[in-house]
Amino acid sequence: MQKTLDKLPKGSIMPINLNREAQVEWDKYLEASSIDDQIFHLERFLGVCVKHKGVEKHLAMAKTKLKKLKAQKAKLTQSKKGSGEKWLVPKGEDAQIAIIGNVNSGKSSVLNELARSDAAKVGSYPFTTVKPEVGSTTAKGARLQLVELPAVVEGSVKGEMSGKLVLAGIRNADCVLIAIDLSEDPVGQLQLILEELKKGKIRLNVTKPPVSIEKVGSGNIQVFNDYFFEGEGKDAVIEILRGNGYLNAIVRFHAPVSLDQFLDALDKSISYLPAIIIATKGDIEGSRQNYEKLLSFVEESNLKFQVIPTSVLQKEGFEELDEIIFNQLGKIRVFTRNAKGDIAERPIILRKGSTVENAIEVLSKKMLQYFRFTRIWGRSAKFDGEKVGLDRELQDGDVIQVFA
């Protein structure tokens, strides 16, 4: 009890008329034992609390507490890190999301809006952010770590404005948000970013080429399947592989590919990442035309980016963004249910296509040995509480109860 009271800011008044969601988050904050969990629930509390006169004081206190906790956390992280600067933010959540863009494109503003915070410095001058800024948010239970990286500029790939570190930061992420400023030429901005990233061996929203190349001990180069890149045959494949130092290899084409894709398949250091474009400053005059220009360019160039128009000033475009980002990750959330019927608040995060077996592996490998069956609720269940085996494929939002 004393511990709980210690968490209340001095002079705090217990809120009496909070909305239900806010009360739940507040209670969880009081119960939380780690700084991370306290920050997490306080942020959630501030995000869901319905504002009215009766809670104003309490909200202000919660904000102050949150600031203090964040400062405490920053100090702790700093002392753990030592004096050396760390550019690669260690992955501490279910997925890491990089926020990138040209200078002044609104990256910090997007980070703050998503993290429901004002921790990242926003400035009308260029290069306000010179080191990664970190925040976090949740998408129906999945925790997303947000990392704003300093601007991508012409020459990033050559190291301009810490460009090499920026590119390494992008490669470290699971998903990329590209902030495109709608008050400026949107196509030029996107082209510059894609160009630098391409040279930096990062491909966005491009699936890995469907070619497997396996080096073997002997047998020359063997090419299977009838799919070769446009207009070329087996000989060209063998020639390119020889030119790249392959003597003996087995090559399998799982679908037709272009020459560029084939060359990408040879390079194991290329990163393939999902990405979304966040079109920023949608409140500024002329932004509508620029938004349409951007959409046409994306469509005509067959770039497969979802474009989300936003305005920080008008608080538009952010309501569903957490969920849109999660969907782009190619992952699913699976919740466990205990013997009492309580459903865990934090889901297990699995790759799309995972089965009950994959979920149990994450929970406890030992459980697999003693597995009897699982009951399942949600989209993969034919009916609520269906009894299934290890090979049932799971879908986002499923609930499982494992009997072992």
Ligand SMILES: Nc1nc2c(ncn2[C@@H]2O[C@H](COP(=O)(O)OP(=O)(O)OP(=O)(O)O)[C@@H](O)[C@H]2O)c(=O)[nH]1
């Ligand atoms: N009108 C309007 N201005 C915005 C919006 N979002 C950001 N800005 C302004 O754009 C400028 C740059 O915003 P930041 O969020 O600092 O941009 P950034 O990309 O992080 O900038 P650097 O870190 O310097 O590269 C600031 O003056 C913001 O106030 C928006 O939605 N509408």
Ligand SMILES: [Mg+2]
């Ligand atoms: Mg910034």
